[in-house]
Amino acid sequence: WAYAYIDPLQCAFLTNNYIKLWHNQLKAVYLQHTHNKCFDHLIFILMNEVEFYFQ
Structure with a gap:
């Protein structure tokens, strides 16, 4: 319900944080922090x- 009161600028910021969090999880869990x-x-x-995990 709190998202209904957030202005569009803050909503974009929250989405960006979500993407960064997912990217860090992807690197840590699946890529073991290696530079591919x-x-x-x-x-x-x-x-x-990754696809197998989400099925």
């Missing part, structure tokens, strides 16, 4: 592990 330079490997992890 190979795009194929990143897509493989996203398609197999």
Whole structure:
């Protein structure tokens, strides 16, 4: 119910924080904080592990 009283500028800020939180979870849980330079490997992890988790 609190979201009904938030102006649009704050709503965008909350969405940005949610995306940052999800990005940090993605890096920590699925990528083990590694710097993936190979795009194929990143897509493989996203398609197999992350998608499987949300099904």
